[in-house]
Amino acid sequence: MRPLTGLSDPGIAIGAVIVLFCLPVDLKRGVFALTWQQACKIPWGILILFGGGLSLAAALKASGVTEFIGRSVSGLENLPAWAMILLAASVPAMASELTSNTASTAILLPMFAAVATGCGIDPLLMIVPATIGASFAFMMPVATPPNALVFASGEMTISHMCKAGVWLNIVGIALVMLxxxxxxxxxxxI
Incomplete structure (x- = not known):
């Protein structure tokens, strides 16, 4: 029998934090790898935001919403290939600005696969540009950890990030299409 079969990702994370609180760096002075003061400075809101996005993706997939949307989008089979690619790259790029790109990909890829199957085309025609498009999260702090860190520094405002990010998104989507x-x-x- 395997000893750690019931251990989940959250259990591993909690165990690691407990170890950090207990791991001595300098036992004589009472210095540990992680102190409560350091733990209080961790941007917990960002971590909760990413966890919420992943939970939302899992809930939409488990409830069958992604498959329902994929099946109910009719009329897309008449679109030319360039329009399908544009749609598949643009939607995740926009969605990744509102949730983490990981959550956007987890939500949208099953939906795009269902749409492609329903339209009778190879799912890769939509999945490849959608996967790449989800990486074009340049405008909002919530999109990726690097964006959140840049915003948390206080040196950049959301309007600065949006002005630069919209052009990066447009160029990125054009490059994906090419x-x-x-x-x-x-x-x-294909």
């Missing part, structure tokens, strides 16, 4: 047409589609034979 990459799909000239590299991915010929390689996959």
């Amino acid at each position: 990459h799909m047409y000239f590299v991915v589609l010929p390689v996959l034979g």
Whole structure:
């Protein structure tokens, strides 16, 4: 029997924090790897925000909402390939600005796979640009940990991030479309 079969990711995280509180750095002076003062300075709101996004993705997938949306989007089968690629890259790019890119990908990829299957096309035509598009989270602090850290420094405002990020998103989506047409589609034979 395996001794750690019931251990979950949250259990591992809590165990690691307990170890850090108990791990002595200098036992004579009573210095430990993590102090309560240090723990209070951790940006817990950001961690809870990412955890909430992942929980939302899991709930939407478990409840069948992603499959329902994928099946109910009719009329997309008549769109040309470039429009499907544009849609597949743009939606995750926009969604990643409101939730973490990990949560956006977890929510949207099953939905895009269901849409592609319902339209009778290869799911990779939508999944590849959606996966790359979810990485174009340049505008909002909630999108990625690096964005949150930059915003938390106090040196950047959301308006500064949005002004630069919107152009990065547009250029990124254009590059995804070119990459799909000239590299991915010929390689996959779609």
